[in-house]
Amino acid sequence: MRATPARIAVLDAVRQASAPLTHGELTRQLDGNGWDAATIYRNLVAITDANLIVRTDHGDRRWRFEDRARSASKTEHQHPHFLCTDCGSVSCLPEVEVRLPRAQGLPRSAAEGAFDVQLRGVCDSCSD
Numbered sequence: 154m155r156a157t158p159a160r161i162a163v164l165d166a167v168r169q170a171s172a173p174l175t176h177g178e179l180t181r182q183l184d185g186n187g188w189d190a191a192t193i194y195r196n197l198v199a200i201t202d203a204n205l206i207v208r209t210d211h212g213d214r215r216w217r218f219e220d221r222a223r224s225a226s227k228t229e230h231q232h233p234h235f236l237c238t239d240c241g242s243v244s245c246l247p248e249v250e251v252r253l254p255r256a257q258g259l260p261r262s263a264a265e266g267a268f269d270v271q272l273r274g275v276c277d278s279c280s281d
């Protein structure tokens with residue numbers, strides 16, 4: 154992958170963020186550099202394809218992008234994220250280990266720990 158100024162800026166912005174960012178948030182953040190939303194999107198896809206960042210899905214139909222180094226732990230399990238159902242903000246949570254008991258209907262892989270944990274609720278600023 155060629156390191157163009159736009160790619161470096163997009164990658165830096167994702168790496169410096171404390172939570173996964175949407176394409177819109179990145180576009181706003183990089184506003185003023187002369188790149189339009191389509192350019193930023195193309196670069197996001199290229200960096201994701203190069204495996205430097207990961208696309209995260211929080212069940213709100215908006216893709217977000219996060220630094221791969223932060224996203225993958227030693228065991229390859231992602232840390233959980235909290236989605237506020239009120240304002241739509243997403244935050245990273247410390248890694249927690251969640252174990253599911255073997256139960257009927259639970260896929261074997263999930264019983265072995267291969268699943269994502271997604272928390273949905275109301276964030277502190279919205280619950281005040």
Ligand SMILES: [Zn+2]
Pocket residue numbers: 237238239240241242275276277278279
């Ligand atoms: Zn909120």
Ligand SMILES: [Zn+2]
Pocket residue numbers: 172173219224232233234244245246
């Ligand atoms: Zn995260």
